[in-house]
Amino acid sequence: MPDKRENIRIGVFICHCGSNIAGYLDVEELEAFAKTLPNVAFVVRNLYTCSEGGINEIKNAIDEQNLNRVVVASCTPRTHEPLFRSSCAEAGLNPYLFEMVNIRDQCSWVHMREREKGTSKAKDLIRMGVAKAALLEPQEPIISEVHAARALVIGGGIAGMTASIALGDRGYEVVLVEKEERLGGMLNRLNMLGPTMTDAGDMVKEKIETITDHPNITVFTRATVTDVDGFIGNYEVDIETKSGNEKVDIGVIIVATGGRLFVPEGLYGYDGRRVITQLEVEEVLGRGLDPAVKNIVMIQCVGSRNEERPYCARICCQTAVKNAILITEQNPDAKVSILYRDMQMYGVENEEMFRDSKVKGVRFIKYDPARPPRVEEGKVSVFHSLLGREMDLLADLVVLSTPVVPQEDADVTSKILTVPVDENGFFLEGHVKLRPLDFATDGVFLCGSARFPANIRETVAQGLGAASRASIPLSKGFVVVEPIISVLADEDACRGCGLCVALCPYSALEVRDTEKGRKVHVIDVSCKGCGVCAATCYQHALSINSFTDQQINAQIAAFLN
Amino acid sequence: MLDVGRHPNIDLLAYSEVEKLEGRSGDFKVTVRRKARYVEEDKCTGCGACKEKCPTVVPDAFNVGLGDRKAIYSWFAQGIPSTHTIDPEHCRQLKGKKCGVCAKTCLAEAINFDQKDRLVEIGVGAIIVATGYDVFDPSQIFEYRYKEIPNVVTSIEFERLLSASGPTAGHAGRPSDLAVEAEIEALEKKAGRLQRAITKFEDKYVESSSAFSKKYQDGEYKDDKDRKRWADKYAEHLAILETIEPIKKKAEGFTVAKRLAFIQCVGSRDFRFYPFCSGYCCMHSIKEAIIAHEHETETTSTIFGMDIRAVGKGFEQYKIRGGNNSNITYIRGRVAEIMEGPDNNPVVTYEDTRERRVKSEEFDMVILATACAPGRGTIETANLLGIELDRYDFVKTDPLSPVDTTTPGIFVCGCSVAPLDVPESVSQASSASERAAEVVFQSDLKKEKAVA
């Protein structure tokens, strides 16, 4: 390994990218310029540095020219940095002694008609890259073993049960922790499940049997997780169970704590008897509807899509339509009216159920939230916003469609696991589009209503999906992390104030008591190198590998020079 | 995409199709046709020099025909793999004419006109079908006149018009205006060519064209063939300049489309076509309206829909924000007809169900939120693999096992199952990979047991 700062020998490779760069910049001038830069021992131009020939040229030069730093001025690191890094490694140079300068996307492509100015900008970019390269330090990838190939699943609803069975079937040990006496979650309280009208009880029973018989799944009911320590692959989890406390080693965690149905106290005369929720109507239908109940009015969006709870809870419309169909089946002369704002019967199956309900005589009446329906004794008055007039509907039973809301203790779970919740209190995934089942923190995953209200089809898919995501570190047995992460470069400077800990989006920092007092500690496998901590620390105690203050200052100085 | 291209455990066979399936869950044999690209994948660096020089211009399918590409092309700039491909339908060389410009241009020597389709056989434990959907063709709805009125476009076309890498670099230029601009460009090109020819004559005969033309009209040089060509070219040039002037004047007034109408459920929730709801279109119309407003703050958008189905995480808030901050008006009603008004402006006739009145309104551009049609690729693949489809031709699944097809060992995800947005598709992709991994794990276990 080359000695630090002693006899730095930088090789600069300038790529023509066919004509993408050479067509717009004076590459010969760039070559001549690079030769004049400090510490530069070798400069060459390639037609394509990324082609086999170009790569060989890098490798040979490292060997023949004794290079100990490599700079490639070409396209974007997004596509090509890994290739060039591994080429350095193949030639025996630490891959982190490589720096890439983008003179294509950020230069030749944007200055196609300004050859001179573009060339001069490319010179600046190369000079900056070379200045930084001189200060680069070798790094080793961080490999952390997964000590416990065991998953913790919190919550035993359909989401948690599906995930547990999937992981169990893949041969991993699973510890399933359920707060209630019985597994099954919300499904324990439901009657028939739309759109197929399957018996919810049967479904739960079948899943519970599979889990009870499963050799790889340990279930704790009437249990909660009280503490989680550690990081991906190496968690130590405290579980409080009905028969005492347990401590288990865990590799990955799945949050499947579901949600609960909002109880509309004080809204539309809710009394739990004549004015009830969809959950209560499920129970009524399970027992059998009183044949005397002939006129039923359902009101949608009760407690949702308002200022307090601005979201649409996704499944209440389909639940209402399902129950309306079941009512007409149990009591063929029953008249069901659904008062709605928008009928959210998205997709194929819901829209089919919607049509089916209309065939069965269910009436749909659009109301305006500015003129909400009024529930009175034996009737509901509503302004029919499409007919443009008030109407009275007889009502022996009023059913309020209220949203699924987060669990009351979601914030406790969120604190124990240091994972975030969103503005509505649901758990917040790593990326709403692209990482829907991961938390930003590695090693923790989510699925089901804990993430957002979802029907069974969606919940089962998410349960399987979360299991798949969680199985990746378990099957690899280790986690490899790019060493471009935060390090406590100046331990003495750290005052242990914890400002950085509070800001880290990945829970990668903690304050520990050490011989020198309270000091921050970087959990390197959790760190993503985003740099928030280093930028925050007023003591400059933290630093990001390959983006140290010194390296960046050198780049700035080179630019201003 | 990049992650797929770079992943050590993923063997990406792009520009390929499955031809045959044998075997069963845990032990399938798949035959794949690797179509000839006429470009060596391992040599091509994706630099694109070839397509710069290729003389054959073809409408660009990626930009849904709104722009052009060459006969040698990469599907789109960030495509993985970045390997270019020659389109044998259009390439001059492959059509038997003389060309080969790309081969001369390519410094990596990657062009190979002799490449042939190859069949490869691979053994796999499980299969995941992710062949997606097709965009509904709205010309089937005659009353919307998609084919006749240039400024009636589909959402996917508008998506390209709004994209920074699209044919208009993100400015929502109207197709009718773009067509005029293309006409001007073509005329100018032609005028330029004529101008060069004329200059040559002027140099040759050391005389200005106008002076020459006067003499020629007066009957001089009657039998001089060369000078006749000069006169013809000059006349043609003048004629072009004359036509170009008023068009250019007109084009000066062109701005981006500012009054947008989005029409929901085009082909969806419609018994003539697809009775189902396509699920994602309400949201992408809101998204496109918000982006159009970001690009040009004077933009106003009207979204015509039966219900606005903003059911995903954060969607309702997004919809309300769109209304408050991005000048979006939501009108409940189905559009009956679109006609063409003055200035190529589409005129939309609709029933405003809240006011119970039939109204019509003029817009700069109308965007049709087309249905998620079951994919032809999905139907073909399903037939080939022997998995069942549902009554609409999506892959048949059960709500309780949402990614299992009717054949063990074959799983499915994304819009092949039903219309799904990106987060739902991504979740399902993980689900399908879980089920596939279970199969592979169980069959490995069986093999181990068999050995033991």
Ligand SMILES: Cc1cc2nc3c(=O)[nH]c(=O)nc-3n(C[C@H](O)[C@H](O)[C@H](O)COP(=O)(O)OP(=O)(O)OC[C@H]3O[C@@H](n4cnc5c(N)ncnc54)[C@H](O)[C@@H]3O)c2cc1C
């Ligand atoms: C009235 C109603 C009717 C419905 N009808 C249908 C239908 O017909 N068809 C359909 O597809 N879907 C229907 N649904 C939706 C369906 O109920 C959900 O999709 C499903 O229950 C979500 O499952 P889950 O596992 O995510 O959450 P849940 O079922 O809520 O399960 C979560 C579990 O986690 C446990 N838990 C919570 N916090 C903790 C903790 N801190 N520690 C340990 N355990 C914890 C809970 O006790 C519970 O057992 C309906 C929903 C409602 C409200």
Ligand SMILES: Cc1cc2nc3c(=O)[nH]c(=O)nc-3n(C[C@H](O)[C@H](O)[C@H](O)COP(=O)(O)OP(=O)(O)OC[C@H]3O[C@@H](n4cnc5c(N)ncnc54)[C@H](O)[C@@H]3O)c2cc1C
């Ligand atoms: C205009 C528009 C805007 C949208 N905007 C958004 C948005 O903002 N946010 C959002 O969440 N969703 C949006 N969507 C929805 C989004 O497009 C889908 O959720 C997503 O594309 C589904 O992904 P998929 O992989 O299932 O299918 P696809 O994207 O259709 O991919 C299927 C792939 O399979 C390939 N294929 C097909 N047949 C075969 C075969 N026989 N052999 C091999 N390969 C084959 C196809 O070439 C294609 O590459 C939008 C949709 C439209 C139409």
Ligand code: SF4
């Ligand atoms: S699903 Fe229906 S009832 Fe529920 S919040 Fe959304 S629109 Fe309202």
Ligand code: SF4
């Ligand atoms: S998502 Fe909206 S536009 Fe699309 S089909 Fe459903 S209701 Fe119609």
